[in-house]
Amino acid sequence: MNIYDxxxxxxAAITILSAFFVVTTRNIVYSAxxxxxxxxxxxxxxxxxxxxxxxxxxxxxxxxxxxxxLLFGVMLTNKITNVEIRSGSIQIVPAAVGVALFAxxxxxxxxxxxxxxxxxxxxxxTTQGIGLLxxxxxxxxxxxxxxxxLVALIGAASMARK
Amino acid sequence: MIYDFFFxxxxxxxxxxxxxxxxxxxxxxxxFALFAVLFERxxxxxxxxxxxxxxxxxxxxxxxxxxxxxxxxKEDIIPTLADKPLFNIAPVLVFAGSYLAFAAIPFSSxxxxxxxxxxxxxxxxxxxxxxxxxxxxxWSSNNKYSLLGAMRSAAQIISYEIPTVLVVLSVIMIxxxxxxxxxxxxxxxxxxxxxxxxGPVMGIAKFIFIPIMIINFVIIYISTLAEVNxxxxxxxxxxxxxxxxxxxxxxxxxxxxxxxxxxxxxxAVSAIVAALFLGGYQSPIGYLxxxxxxxxxxxxxxxxxxxAKGIFFVFVQMWLRWTLPRLRVDQLMALCWxxxxxxxFVNLLIIGLIxxx
Numbered sequence: 001m002n003i004y005d006x007x008x009x010x011x012a013a014i015t016i017l018s019a020f021f022v023v024t025t026r027n028i029v030y031s032a033x034x035x036x037x038x039x040x041x042x043x044x045x046x047x048x049x050x051x052x053x054x055x056x057x058x059x060x061x062x063x064x065x066x067x068x069x070l071l072f073g074v075m076l077t078n079k080i081t082n083v084e085i086r087s088g089s090i091q092i093v094p095a096a097v098g099v100a101l102f103a104x105x106x107x108x109x110x111x112x113x114x115x116x117x118x119x120x121x122x123x124x125x126t127t128q129g130i131g132l133l134x135x136x137x138x139x140x141x142x143x144x145x146x147x148x149x150l151v152a153l154i155g156a157a158s159m160a161r162k
Numbered sequence: 163m164i165y166d167f168f169f170x171x172x173x174x175x176x177x178x179x180x181x182x183x184x185x186x187x188x189x190x191x192x193x194f195a196l197f198a199v200l201f202e203r204x205x206x207x208x209x210x211x212x213x214x215x216x217x218x219x220x221x222x223x224x225x226x227x228x229x230x231x232x233x234x235x236k237e238d239i240i241p242t243l244a245d246k247p248l249f250n251i252a253p254v255l256v257f258a259g260s261y262l263a264f265a266a267i268p269f270s271s272x273x274x275x276x277x278x279x280x281x282x283x284x285x286x287x288x289x290x291x292x293x294x295x296x297x298x299x300x301w302s303s304n305n306k307y308s309l310l311g312a313m314r315s316a317a318q319i320i321s322y323e324i325p326t327v328l329v330v331l332s333v334i335m336i337x338x339x340x341x342x343x344x345x346x347x348x349x350x351x352x353x354x355x356x357x358x359x360x361g362p363v364m365g366i367a368k369f370i371f372i373p374i375m376i377i378n379f380v381i382i383y384i385s386t387l388a389e390v391n392x393x394x395x396x397x398x399x400x401x402x403x404x405x406x407x408x409x410x411x412x413x414x415x416x417x418x419x420x421x422x423x424x425x426x427x428x429x430a431v432s433a434i435v436a437a438l439f440l441g442g443y444q445s446p447i448g449y450l451x452x453x454x455x456x457x458x459x460x461x462x463x464x465x466x467x468x469x470a471k472g473i474f475f476v477f478v479q480m481w482l483r484w485t486l487p488r489l490r491v492d493q494l495m496a497l498c499w500x501x502x503x504x505x506x507f508v509n510l511l512i513i514g515l516i517x518x519x
Contacts, residue, residue, distance in 0.1 A: 003176060018337060031250065037296055056280050056287050064290030064323075068316060071297045075309065127281035127340060 015041030248302035259291030311407025315398030346442030432475030
């Protein structure tokens with residue numbers, strides 16, 4: 001077991017434990033902060049997989065963007081107006097069935113996939129490769145995604161104006 | 163590289179990594195904070211025709227040490243209705259966020275915490291943790307001033323990240339790299355190779371770049387000022403409205419943590435501006451080491467130039483703090499969305515066109 005294995009198990013433990021607490025804790029602000037550690041753990045695992053660009057984009061988009069937005073919403077409603085937002089569990093039986101089915105599918109696909117297990121050299125930087133692919137091979141998809149995000153943004157702005 | 167030296171010394175990857183990662187904290191941030199707190203008080207005092215702290219040591223040079231001793235002895239007060247776990251974690255998270263940025267700052271050609279390919283993007287990503295920590299501090303204090311301060315601070319940091327990123331993007335378009343070490347290496351030579359003077363390109367493009375890059379430099383300096391909540395953008399801790407913003411309820415060492423991370427952030431953003439626009443650790447006039455043929459001197463000189471540039475920008479931040487009045491919230495947002503972002507976009511377009519042609 002070398003140092004990278006230890007780091008991997010550390011990040012995996014952070015991700016799984018915090019994800020578990022995200023759904024079990026009753027205080028919604030705590031959930032949001034556990035989510036921070038989940039995102040952080042996932043970013044760490046991306047780094048270990050050699051996907052440096054995805055790891056950092058994960059941090060920018062999820063921690064710097066979505067999580068902060070979520071915290072904003074939760075905090076503005078939770079402390080300023082005196083509405084206690086707490087999460088609870090309803091409809092346990094259907095939820096359990098659904099989760100069990102989903103877990104089964106995930107497990108089955110995990111066990112039946114032939115994973116590539118190649119000893120590689122030190123992972124190199126991926127940014128340039130991703131950039132070239134996005135601009136050359138997937139340029140249309142990339143632009144369409146940009147338009148989609150723009151539409152969402154304009155929609156949100158026009159809804160907020162009403 | 164200093165890492166190789168530690169590796170030879172300890173003969174273990176792990177220990178060398180550990181020392182490397184702790185080096186900026188103990189060699190740099192702590193002494194810098196000691197210096198900068200006193201420096202800020204002296205600057206403010208002299209700008210207001212006072213003397214500032216004079217009692218402890220010669221002209222008060224030990225004042226900060228005395229203050230730290232005082233803070234260590236203070237009782238650690240946690241408000242009864244505060245959310246205790248989050249209240250205790252928040253200062254650590256804020257400091258961790260600002261220390262994360264130091265991992266990618268190139269102090270000299272021989273020392274960068276981690277020479278990652280996405281250095282500058284990583285630093286931008288790290289600021290997300292600071293925002294989360296500030297919101298945590300504000301919410302867990304259970305105090306309306308703290309919450310308002312935290313909200314203002316987070317809104318401000320998020321808004322001003324856009325002009326910062328646009329300017330960073332224009333620099334990336336010119337140089338074609340996001341690695342801060344490579345970026346600094348590219349600006350080698352004399353000061354006319356710095357990005358603010360158009361970078362290492364020559365010819366007509368350079369003359370078009372110079373005014374654009376100077377405007378870009380002003381934009382990024384203003385927006386980094388807002389990102390570290392300094393005057394004139396200090397509405398998150400406006401003393402006359404919000405006591406002291408998100409750290410109103412903190413005392414003792416936890417308050418000191420916030421203070422430390424504020425000063426660490428001040429240097430971090432100054433260092434980023436210096437690395438992007440003013441040649442990073444490159445000397446403007448050449449190296450003594452090259453002149454005398456002493457090559458081990460060069461990294462030390464580079465460290466000197468880098469800290470000199472960083473501390474100069476920290477000084478400008480202090481200078482502005484004691485010169486300008488505070489902006490209102492609407493003025494703050496108008497400045498960002500109506501002036502900085504459009505100008506940055508126009509600059510980005512022009513630079514894009516030139517680099518493509």
